[in-house]
Amino acid sequence: MAAKPNAIRQAHFFPPQSVTLHSGREMPVLGLGTYQLKHHTVEAVTQALEAGYRMFDTSGDYHTQRGIGEAIKHSGVAREEIFLVTKIEDTDDSFAATQANLAELKQPYADLVLIHRPPEDGVGESLWQGLRRAKRVGLVNDIGVCNYSIEQIEDLVYHTGELPAVNQIEWSPFGHSPGMLDFCHDNGIVIQAWSPLTRALRLNDDKLASMAARYGKNPAQLLIRWNLQLGVVPLPKANHVHHQLENLSVFDFEISPPDMAKLRALNEHYSAMGKLPYV
Numbered sequence: 340m341a342a343k344p345n346a347i348r349q350a351h352f353f354p355p356q357s358v359t360l361h362s363g364r365e366m367p368v369l370g371l372g373t374y375q376l377k378h379h380t381v382e383a384v385t386q387a388l389e390a391g392y393r394m395f396d397t398s399g400d401y402h403t404q405r406g407i408g409e410a411i412k413h414s415g416v417a418r419e420e421i422f423l424v425t426k427i428e429d430t431d432d433s434f435a436a437t438q439a440n441l442a443e444l445k446q447p448y449a450d451l452v453l454i455h456r457p458p459e460d461g462v463g464e465s466l467w468q469g470l471r472r473a474k475r476v477g478l479v480n481d482i483g484v485c486n487y488s489i490e491q492i493e494d495l496v497y498h499t500g501e502l503p504a505v506n507q508i509e510w511s512p513f514g515h516s517p518g519m520l521d522f523c524h525d526n527g528i529v530i531q532a533w534s535p536l537t538r539a540l541r542l543n544d545d546k547l548a549s550m551a552a553r554y555g556k557n558p559a560q561l562l563i564r565w566n567l568q569l570g571v572v573p574l575p576k577a578n579h580v581h582h583q584l585e586n587l588s589v590f591d592f593e594i595s596p597p598d599m600a601k602l603r604a605l606n607e608h609y610s611a612m613g614k615l616p617y618v
């Protein structure tokens with residue numbers, strides 16, 4: 340379990356379309372975030388499905404589950420081709436909350452259910468047991484966490500004997516953790532990046548913008564590609580269809596190793612929320 344020194348890896352120059360979770364199941368390398376998409380969910384998810392997105396990230400508290408379910412139902416895309424991620428809250432009965440999420444989504448199962456944040460006391464052992472039960476009865480295929488530090492993951496493993504499939508955390512060149520990347524890589528945990536575009540707050544950064552221009556891409560595309568090359572799975576939220584399309588157009592260029600290093604060097608533990616909870 341011990342993390343190796345801080346050597347950020349570049350997992351793939353040309354990322355495959357999916358990443359293998361430790362269960363052996365495949366997850367797309369890129370998904371659509373749906374936080375703050377509640378007023379346009381059906382339209383935005385329908386556009387995204389047409390554009391080619393096959394993974395959607397939601398939560399009971401995003402108020403997007405009904406819209407996602409409706410968009411999927413009318414899309415003509417087979418359910419097996421779609422990877423649905425949802426979350427339960429630290430104060431929930433995790434089994435009942437999973438059932439409630441699925442009822443809103445109008446889906447028989449989710450691909451991944453995550454504990455949204457570590458509880459104030461302990462590391463969520465009872466939440467995990469509820470999710471394990473949901474997995475046993477076929478309500479979910481894989482289970483994981485969000486916003487856990489390395490120590491909290493180690494504690495969870497100590498108490499449950501199981502590794503989370505995913506740790507979903509805020510992640511961008513401006514705010515990330517080489518130690519977490521190494522730890523997750525070494526333990527077969529996939530990092531999903533939330534706010535991978537910094538909620539658009541840092542897209543005007545001069546260094547980012549000038550590097551993106553050199554590749555003939557925009558800053559959002561450079562941020563997404565940086566994640567893919569690290570083996571991190573970004574979940575950019577985009578309401579506008581042109582943003583959705585831009586964010587998929589990231590498989591036709593490669594960031595050079597020196598530029599990957601320059602992007603890593605932008606790290607200032609920045610958080611659009613104020614503080615990275617996992618560092």
Ligand SMILES: NC(=O)c1ccc[n+]([C@@H]2O[C@H](COP(=O)([O-])OP(=O)(O)OC[C@H]3O[C@@H](n4cnc5c(N)ncnc54)[C@H](OP(=O)(O)O)[C@@H]3O)[C@@H](O)[C@H]2O)c1
Nearest residue numbers: 372373374533534535536537538559575576577578579582
């Ligand atoms: N687990 C957790 O605790 C947690 C916490 C926060 C978020 N999340 C998940 O992570 C997802 C993404 O994070 P986020 O929503 O906070 O922020 P984000 O994805 O970093 O940024 C979204 C913003 O970027 C804009 N944008 C998207 N593509 C763009 C492009 N190509 N060029 C310029 N601007 C672009 C969007 O505009 P438009 O929408 O107007 O197109 C929106 O304003 C969430 O939606 C949610 O699913 C999880």
